[in-house]
Amino acid sequence: LQKVEDDLEMVLLTVQSKNKQVEEDLKREQQWHEEQEQVLDTLNGIEEQTKTQVGKLSQKRYFYTLHELEDELLKLKNYKEELLNALAEFLEKHFPFPGRNAKKKNSSEEPAVELISLQDIIEILVNKSVSTPYEPYVTINDSFWPPYIELLLRYGIALRHPEDPKRMRLEAFHM
Numbered sequence: 001l002q003k004v005e006d007d008l009e010m011v012l013l014t015v016q017s018k019n020k021q022v023e024e025d026l027k028r029e030q031q032w033h034e035e036q037e038q039v040l041d042t043l044n045g046i047e048e049q050t051k052t053q054v055g056k057l058s059q060k061r062y063f064y065t066l067h068e069l070e071d072e073l074l075k076l077k078n079y080k081e082e083l084l085n086a087l088a089e090f091l092e093k094h095f096p097f098p099g100r101n102a103k104k105k106n107s108s109e110e111p112a113v114e115l116i117s118l119q120d121i122i123e124i125l126v127n128k129s130v131s132t133p134y135e136p137y138v139t140i141n142d143s144f145w146p147p148y149i150e151l152l153l154r155y156g157i158a159l160r161h162p163e164d165p166k167r168m169r170l171e172a173f174h175m
Contacts, residue, residue, distance in 0.1 A: 113142040125170040136169040
């Protein structure tokens with residue numbers, strides 16, 4: 001019995017020691033938890049302050065950036081108009097409208113089909129490639145003057161459809 005009592009006292013002391021150690025660990029963990037909650041509260045407060053400051057700054061920056069973008073868009077539109085006008089002048093000067101020459105030569109005969117200018121052909125090709133990029137081919141009809149079609153094909157501005165020679169598309173220069 002004495003031996004059992006000694007063993008039990010030894011177990012009791014061991015359990016009490018472990019218990020003390022667990023209590024100390026618990027206190028440390030609780031203290032660490034409280035510190036983490038304080039850090040979290042501080043960070044939440046900083047986040048709120050930052051959000052309000054960013055909100056005020058972002059509104060100012062938004063209006064400033066919006067104004068900059070509007071100016072840039074206006075400049076781009078003006079530049080686009082200048083380019084289109086320059087292209088139109090170039091095409092008119094170097095590639096005259098085919099219908100005028102035909103009417104001058106054969107004034108008594110009316111042409112069977114109203115021919116369109118090179119600028120109109122290019123415009124049709126561009127509009128088709130922009131509006132339906134998945135199907136950019138245009139059907140070549142009699143109003144397309146054959147020398148203009150050959151010019152576009154020969155210089156790599158346009159490509160024929162691989163299966164249908166009556167269709168062509170604008171070359172994808174951006175790729």
